[in-house]
Amino acid sequence: MTSPNDHLTELLRRLDDPEWPEWPKGYDRHGTGALFERLVARLKAGFGASCPAERDTQDSSEYGRVEVPAHATVCGERIVVSVSKFGSLAFVAADNPGAFLGTREARDEGALDAGDLAKVEQALTELGYVVVPEELLMSDYDGPTAVLSGRPSWWDRYFGTF
Known part of the structure; x- marks a missing residue:
């Protein structure tokens, strides 16, 4: 039986190269930064508010976060959008990553409006990001890359520190 996230799991596995744990081979730091700046501008315009951002995270496979x-x-x-240095992967979290078991739970508990989520996901998709559900990222990582965790998850692999 297939899951709706099978294509995303396949993408996570395809991007996983143990020789390049922090960023992918051929990583374009300038291009990743420029795309991230466009995302920050889109969210600022879409929500009519300044959106603080952290950029170019050091010793991490995460490029940055925008709030x-x-x-x-x-x-x-608040809504937090995290962007990986790998394959334009991104995920959306209400309040803070890990505060809920994903966007569905956040919506069910009244912490995330479906319209707000759609606005964020539309901006990400139109800019070419691949939105990966936080629930999938929190599942056990079983790939070949050594990550710093006792029981690593896909989040550790693509958004964690090394």
Whole structure:
């Protein structure tokens, strides 16, 4: 039986090269940064608010994070978008990564509006990012790359520190 996330799991496995744990071979730091700046601008325009961002994270496979502030969201909770250095992977979290078991739980608990989520995911998709559900990223990592964790997850692999 196939899962709706099978194509995403396949992508995560295809991007996984143990010789390049922190960023992929041929990583374009400038291009990744320029695309991230476009994302920050899109979210700022879409939510009508300044969106603080962390860029070029050191010793991590995560490139950066951008935050839609709580006052700009329908539910009054901030939205955090994390972008990986790998394959334009991104994920969306309400409040903070790991605060909920994914966007579905955040919506069910009233912390994330479906319209706000759609606005963020549309910006990501239109810019060429691949949105990976946080639930999938929290599943056990079983690839060949050594990651710093006792029981690593796909999040550790593509958004964690090395």
